[in-house]
Amino acid sequence: MTKRVHQGTAIGGIAIAISIIVGSLELQFYTRLGPGPGFFPLILAVIFGILSLVWLIQSTVYKSESGEKKFLPDKAALARIGAIVVSLIGVRILMNPLGYQLTMFMFLFILIKFLGKRKLVETVIVSLFGSVGVYYLFGKVLGLLLPTSSIAFLAAIGL
Amino acid sequence: MESFSNLLMGFSVALQPGNLLLAFLGSALGTLIGVLPGIGPSAGAAILIPLTFQMDPTGAIIMLTALFYGTQYGGTITSVLLNVPGEAASAITCLDGYELAKQGKAGTALSLAAIGSFIGGLFATICLVLAAAPLTKMALQFGPVESFALLTVGLSLVMGLAGKSMVKALMMGVLGLLLSMVGLDPVRGMPRFTFGRLELMEGLDFVPVIMGIFGLAEVLANAEEGFGEITLAKMSSLFPSRSDLKRSVKPIIRGSLIGTGLGLIPGMTGSAASFLSYITEKKSSKTPEKFGTGMVEGVVGPETANNAHANGALIPLFTLGIPSSPTVAVIMGAFMMHGLVPGPFLFTEHPDIAWGVIASFVIGNIILLILNLPLIRIWVKILKIPYGLLFAVILGFMVLGAFSVNNSVFDIMIMLGFGLFAFFMKKMDFPMAPLILTLILGPQMERALRQSLEISQGSFSIFIETPLSAILFVLAVIILIAPAFKSLRKRKEKVSGEGA
Amino acid sequence: MNCKKSHGFMVTVAVAALFALCLAPLSAQASWPAKGKSIQLWIGYAAGSGTDAGARLMAAGLEKELGVSIVPMNKPGASSQIMYSELAKAKGDGYVFGTINFPSAVVSYIDPDRKATYTKKNFDLLALHIVDPGIIAVLPNSPYKTLSDLVAAAKANPRKVTITTSGIQSDEHFALLQLQEMTGAQFAFVHFSQGAAAAIAPFLGGKVDAYTGNVADVIAQYKAGQVRILGVMDDVRSRFYPEVPTFEEQGFKLYNSANRGYAVPAGTPKAIVDKLSAAMKKVMESPEHMKQVEDMGLTLRYLNSEQYSKFWDDYAETVKRLLPLSKE
Numbered sequence: 001m002t003k004r005v006h007q008g009t010a011i012g013g014i015a016i017a018i019s020i021i022v023g024s025l026e027l028q029f030y031t032r033l034g035p036g037p038g039f040f041p042l043i044l045a046v047i048f049g050i051l052s053l054v055w056l057i058q059s060t061v062y063k064s065e066s067g068e069k070k071f072l073p074d075k076a077a078l079a080r081i082g083a084i085v086v087s088l089i090g091v092r093i094l095m096n097p098l099g100y101q102l103t104m105f106m107f108l109f110i111l112i113k114f115l116g117k118r119k120l121v122e123t124v125i126v127s128l129f130g131s132v133g134v135y136y137l138f139g140k141v142l143g144l145l146l147p148t149s150s151i152a153f154l155a156a157i158g159l
Numbered sequence: 160m161e162s163f164s165n166l167l168m169g170f171s172v173a174l175q176p177g178n179l180l181l182a183f184l185g186s187a188l189g190t191l192i193g194v195l196p197g198i199g200p201s202a203g204a205a206i207l208i209p210l211t212f213q214m215d216p217t218g219a220i221i222m223l224t225a226l227f228y229g230t231q232y233g234g235t236i237t238s239v240l241l242n243v244p245g246e247a248a249s250a251i252t253c254l255d256g257y258e259l260a261k262q263g264k265a266g267t268a269l270s271l272a273a274i275g276s277f278i279g280g281l282f283a284t285i286c287l288v289l290a291a292a293p294l295t296k297m298a299l300q301f302g303p304v305e306s307f308a309l310l311t312v313g314l315s316l317v318m319g320l321a322g323k324s325m326v327k328a329l330m331m332g333v334l335g336l337l338l339s340m341v342g343l344d345p346v347r348g349m350p351r352f353t354f355g356r357l358e359l360m361e362g363l364d365f366v367p368v369i370m371g372i373f374g375l376a377e378v379l380a381n382a383e384e385g386f387g388e389i390t391l392a393k394m395s396s397l398f399p400s401r402s403d404l405k406r407s408v409k410p411i412i413r414g415s416l417i418g419t420g421l422g423l424i425p426g427m428t429g430s431a432a433s434f435l436s437y438i439t440e441k442k443s444s445k446t447p448e449k450f451g452t453g454m455v456e457g458v459v460g461p462e463t464a465n466n467a468h469a470n471g472a473l474i475p476l477f478t479l480g481i482p483s484s485p486t487v488a489v490i491m492g493a494f495m496m497h498g499l500v501p502g503p504f505l506f507t508e509h510p511d512i513a514w515g516v517i518a519s520f521v522i523g524n525i526i527l528l529i530l531n532l533p534l535i536r537i538w539v540k541i542l543k544i545p546y547g548l549l550f551a552v553i554l555g556f557m558v559l560g561a562f563s564v565n566n567s568v569f570d571i572m573i574m575l576g577f578g579l580f581a582f583f584m585k586k587m588d589f590p591m592a593p594l595i596l597t598l599i600l601g602p603q604m605e606r607a608l609r610q611s612l613e614i615s616q617g618s619f620s621i622f623i624e625t626p627l628s629a630i631l632f633v634l635a636v637i638i639l640i641a642p643a644f645k646s647l648r649k650r651k652e653k654v655s656g657e658g659a
Numbered sequence: 660m661n662c663k664k665s666h667g668f669m670v671t672v673a674v675a676a677l678f679a680l681c682l683a684p685l686s687a688q689a690s691w692p693a694k695g696k697s698i699q700l701w702i703g704y705a706a707g708s709g710t711d712a713g714a715r716l717m718a719a720g721l722e723k724e725l726g727v728s729i730v731p732m733n734k735p736g737a738s739s740q741i742m743y744s745e746l747a748k749a750k751g752d753g754y755v756f757g758t759i760n761f762p763s764a765v766v767s768y769i770d771p772d773r774k775a776t777y778t779k780k781n782f783d784l785l786a787l788h789i790v791d792p793g794i795i796a797v798l799p800n801s802p803y804k805t806l807s808d809l810v811a812a813a814k815a816n817p818r819k820v821t822i823t824t825s826g827i828q829s830d831e832h833f834a835l836l837q838l839q840e841m842t843g844a845q846f847a848f849v850h851f852s853q854g855a856a857a858a859i860a861p862f863l864g865g866k867v868d869a870y871t872g873n874v875a876d877v878i879a880q881y882k883a884g885q886v887r888i889l890g891v892m893d894d895v896r897s898r899f900y901p902e903v904p905t906f907e908e909q910g911f912k913l914y915n916s917a918n919r920g921y922a923v924p925a926g927t928p929k930a931i932v933d934k935l936s937a938a939m940k941k942v943m944e945s946p947e948h949m950k951q952v953e954d955m956g957l958t959l960r961y962l963n964s965e966q967y968s969k970f971w972d973d974y975a976e977t978v979k980r981l982l983p984l985s986k987e
Contacts, residue, residue: 006587013330020337023352027344032987034612034619037344037351040605044337051330058326077383081582084382084554088575091558092568107558108551115382116547126548130555144198144206144563144706145732205707209715212951302866303849345852347986348827349772357744360737425860426853479863480879482856489707495878496712496954502879565705565736606852613849614821614867 003059005072010056017049083115099149105131162288169514173522178218182519185222186526189229194237194245196560197366200230201486208493216497217512223493224516225523227486228280228469231429232527235272235462239265240541241553243374243560248429248465250369251437254592255450255457257377265539266397268458271404273531275411275463280524282415283422283470287477287517295478298423303610304621306426308631310604313431315635316438317593318642327589335594338363339601345609358569362602365430367561367570368577372591374557375578378550380585397535399455407459410440414463421464422471425483426603429468434596436464451590470520476501477513691753691931697728700921701746701757703739709875709955710919713789714758716951717921720942738763740775747781751927753935756785759920765971765978766828779971783927786939787920787962787970789952791873793834793892794903795822798865799884806889806909809869813844821847821867823858828985831855831871834892834915836981841911873917874899875956892916899956918960920967936964 020041027038073081087107094103108127112118138144148154172178192203204223211219234246239256252272259268286294301309317332318325341352342362353359399407414436421427421435440460441450450457473490475481480502482488494501505513541549561574581591615621622628692698700718704710711733718729734742739760746757759782768775795806803809813820824831827850835846851858855872862870863885870877870886874897880886881900888903892915896905906913921939923932942948943959952959962970 009583009587020352027349027351028347031346033617034609035346037346037349041337041340041352044333044340048330048333048337051326051333055326055330073383077385080382080385081379084379085575085579088554088558088571092571092575095562095568095571104555104558108555111551111554112548116545116551118545118547122548126552130552134555134559138563144202145730146563147566201707202705205711208712209719299860299864302861302864304866343852345850348852349986355774357737357741360740426857475860479860479885480883481860481863483860485707485854485856488854488856491879492707492709492712492955495956496951498954500879500882502883502885504879504882566732566734567736567741610849610851610861613847616818616847 003062006059006062007056010052010059013052013055014049017045017052020045021049080115084111087111096147097150099154100146101131101135102149102154103131104134165510165514166288166518168511169516169518170522172217172511172515173221173518178221178515178519179522181214181218181222182225182523183526183530185225186229186232186523186530189226190233190527190530192226193230193233193235193249196237196243196245196370196556197563198560199246199366199486200227201489203230204486204489204493208489208496211493212496216494216499217515219497220490220494220499220512220516221519221523223490224473224520225526227473227490228466228520228523229527231280231462231466231469232273232276232531234465235269235276236538237556238373239268239272239458240538241374241549241556242377243553243557244369246429246465247365247369248433248468249462250373250430250595251433251461251592252458253373254437255452255454257373258451258453259455259458260542262453264453265542266535267399267403267455269535269538270397270532271399271407271455271459272462273528273535275407275414275459276466276531277524277528278411279415279418279463279465279467280470280527281521283419283467283474284517284520284524286419286471287474287520291474291478294423295475298425298475299479300627301424303607303614304625305627305631306424307604307607307611308622308628308635309424309427310600310607312631312635312638313435313438313600314597314604315638316435316442317596318639324588327587328593331584331589331591332593332597335597336601338594339598340605342602345602345606356569358565358567363573363598364564364570365598366564367574368598369595370557370561371574371577371579372581372595374553375574376581376585378553379578379582381546381550397539403455406455409443410436410456410460411463413439413443414460415467418464418467418469419471419474422468422483423474425475425481426607427468428484428599429465429472430599431603432468433461433465434592434599436460437592438596451592466524470524473520477505477517478503691934692725692727694727696754697730698725698753699755700729700731701742701755702731702733703735703742703758703760703763704733705735706733708735710758710760712955713919713952713957716948717788717939717942720945720948721938724938724941738767740767740773743767743782744776746922746924747777749924751783751924753923753927753931756921756923756935759784759922761918761971761974762828762830762833762978765975766982769975769978770828770982779975781925782922783925783932784964784967784971785921785923785932786936786964787918787960787967788939788943789957790893790916790918790960791875791957792897792914792916793831793871793873794877794888794897794900795890795892796862796870796872796877796886796888797868798863799887801868801887803869803889804887806906806911809889810838810842810844810911813846814842817845818847820869821849822869822871823849823851823855823862823867824871825855825858826850826852828982830873830915830917832985833978833981834913835871836984837915837977838911838913840981841913874958878956898953898958920962932964 024038024041028036029038030036091103091107105127108130109123112123135146138146192198204226230246234249235252237243237245238249238252239260242253242257244250244253256268341359343360344351350360417436418432421432437457440456441447444456472483472487475483476487476491482491491501558571561570564570611621700714702711702714715731718731722729742757749755767773768778797803839845849867855876861867877886878899888900890906890909891897891903892906892913894907940961943961
């Protein structure tokens with residue numbers, strides 16, 4: 001299993017190298033004075049491609065040791081990781097429309113309650129501090145404004 | 160000696176109660192800003208400057224400079240305890256610092272870092288007092304050509320970061336260089352690999368990237384194992400053992416020299432200083448392969464270097480009025496807004512202010528040491544927080560940090576991307592350090608190369624014709640082939656041993 | 660009888676409502692800025708930068724003038740292009756305005772490579788605030804004693820005289836291109852995209868022949884006698900360098916400065932634009948503000964909305980002409 005992953009990633013590396021090479025062909029290779037914008041990306045991408053190839057060969061020839069840990073996380077772990085990833089994407093989407101305080105409150109609440117499995121009171125306190133508390137800390141003390149909601153009525157109540 | 164009497168005069172100014180208080184305030188705020196990710200010293204200083212308008216100039220400058228070098232003390236704390244770099248220059252401390260924390264030696268790591276930071280800052284200040292003019296003259300020798308050569312030396316040292324697999328380290332190094340090319344290119348000023356996104360026009364922001372690689376990847380790895388099962392080793396003593404202290408002596412010396420030296424050269428950042436210190440320690444160690452598993456030298460060296468760098472960067476400001484980085488430019492702006500012009504003129508026009516501020520560097524570093532050492536007891540309590548709660552706090556912390564660099568949600572996605580990337584790659588034993596180092600050095604190298612060629616109008620011989628550059632290139636070559644000789648010698652010994 | 664009456668009543672109400680709707684914006688303008696509301700000032704560069712410092716000073720002054728809170732928000736990235744894009748799309752109700760920097764504002768939409776989503780038409784200009792005239796300097800031991808010496812050397816030895824700029828398409832770059840256009844000289848540009856401050860050290864170290872920057876960049880070095888400023892690219896001598904002649908005095912009609920002003924999204928009612936512009940003028944005339952700006956080594960110069968607009972148009976012409984040269 002691990003071997004396949006290594007090989008797959010190596011092939012991915014080669015693919016990335018090729019796409020960078022293609023991309024840098026559009027850029028000027030050499031200018032009057034020296035290397036142009038496309039010079040280093042091209043050369044480095046070629047080197048990267050060669051190294052990926054070497055790694056592909058290495059991982060194909062490599063004898064897997066017995067007793068190696070499984071590579072991919074099990075279902076439950078995958079769910080936890082996925083939850084974190086989805087939450088972060090959620091923050092990105094909601095931060096500007098909903099404003100910092102609401103977004104971070106939900107973010108922290110969901111993570112602490114459902115992933116961290118902590119008690120409700122604890123969750124609410126920490127979530128409040130991390131959202132509203134930080135907002136005022138940054139705003140009043142440091143003078144750095146964190147986003148407020150772009151939805152009118154939410155902004156009106158100070159969110 | 161004249162400097163000495165001037166310094167004494169400076170102390171009389173700096174030790175006035177009002178100025179002492181401001182030094183304390185600046186140090187405390189600096190530490191706090193260092194802990195908070197995303198807010199760097201320049202933003203912190205910029206925010207404080209309007210508040211200083213009512214103050215007298217000496218006090219204002221004392222507070223702002225204390226804030227500036229104080230951030231280097233705070234940045235260590237989150238790096239060691241949470242694997243989240245509070246400051247770009249503290250990123251490398253995560254590698255061994257966090258490992259030490261996992262082994263129950265967080266107190267050791269933090270106190271050694273504080274001690275090293277203190278000595279580094281003090282060393283740079285002593286250089287300022289005793290040898291500012293000659294040092295600055297030396298630093299001015301480093302134009303684009305010499306800088307490129309120096310960076311090449313740094314790049315060749317990256318090879319020394321290879322652990323077990325040379326191929327993997329090289330791949331990460333090359334990838335870092337490729338990533339550093341995103342943005343406007345230094346040759347024609349055209350967008351390169353930005354996929355039409357304006358946010359990428361100035362390149363990948365360093366802070367979201369390292370938050371992803373260090374902080375997020377770690378959280379994801381822990382999430383994989385399950386939140387209940389994270390147990391850190393029981394905390395041993397808060398203070399370093401005698402052997403740890405002994406091991407720290409040489410790294411501190413080396414770190415002070417590297418940090419101050421690079422601080423003098425405009426364009427060399429604190430991150431470059433701390434990273435180069437790390438590589439130097441690894442190369443000077445008898446057990447280089449142990450780096451990354453909790454080597455004390457890997458914490459003390461870089462932490463000393465980044466503080467020496469912060470105080471060292473102020474030297475060109477005082478001697479010539481040159482801001483060696485955008486952050487120092489903010490300090491320079493603060494000077495000017497109070498009607499003071501930094502440079503040699505300051506010493507003749509306002510010697511009390513000039514020497515008062517310099518004396519405050521010494522006092523500030525002492526205050527920071529006193530502030531930080533006892534606080535370690537409190538900081539390490541963070542580790543006792545149940546991980547089910549802590550991980551969310553860390554994530555929130557990082558979201559805030561990544562976002563506040565540019566007030567942009569795009570950076571949150573950058574952090575996510577690099578976090579997933581690092582998580583995946585670490586499972587396959589890819590070292591992250593080469594990637595980060597080349598990401599730092601890459602843009603500077605390409606810029607310096609371009610500037611050198613603009614000066615020489617296309618002729619590469621300028622690198623050989625300039626003496627300092629030629630020497631550095633030879634050094635780079637030596638560093639590259641030295642390991643080959645080492646292994647050759649080892650093989651010879653083996654052969655002769657067997658033959659006997 | 661009743662129907663007609665109620666019908667008439669309804670019509671009256673409708674007309675009154677329509678009338679009120681038309682008047683509402685007018686009254687909003689008259690009552691702008693509304694008490695308790697805050698106005699956002701979007702700054703296109705990071706906290707701590709030169710633009711940021713000047714803008715925050717203006718914000719503080721405006722707060723006193725207008726009596727409402729002005730909230731500075733940094734929106735850095737792509738030399739303000741990100742902020743300009745957002746500003747162009749924002750509501751022109753007088754509660755948001757942004758910093759405008761030359762040449763980045765102009766270059767960003769004229770240069771097709773930058774793929775800007777706006778042009779000048781998307782903005783209504785408020786006022787010019789700060790100018791920082793360009794200068795050319797050499798070291799005290801340099802063989803070039805005057806501007807003419809430097810230009811003559813560059814003419815005689817094309818692409819041999821090295822001179823710094825603060826980046827490709829920076830204001831210095833365009834200024835030097837204009838100088839080349841006027842005199843036929845050809846310099847060897849060395850671009851320091853990190854900014855003029857990054858160019859000072861190599862210049863002081865003797866790695867380049869000459870330095871181009873702005874007045875505020877070399878005040879420290881001038882005071883210490885470490886530079887010889889050959890000329891100031893303005894129509895009046897700089898207050899900070901009274902002994903330095905202007906380019907104009909030396910026969911080179913070159914005027915260039917890094918300048919910063921403010922704009923609102925297009926469509927903002929003229930009454931609000933005028934009111935805000937007048938408030939800015941008052942701030943710029945207050946002794947407190949004048950001292951703060953002078954301490955930063957900068958020069959105040961007020962242009963009202965129409966004058967600023969013409970200034971922009973003239974500058975855009977220059978940029979359009981020189982842009983292809985700047986990419987070579």
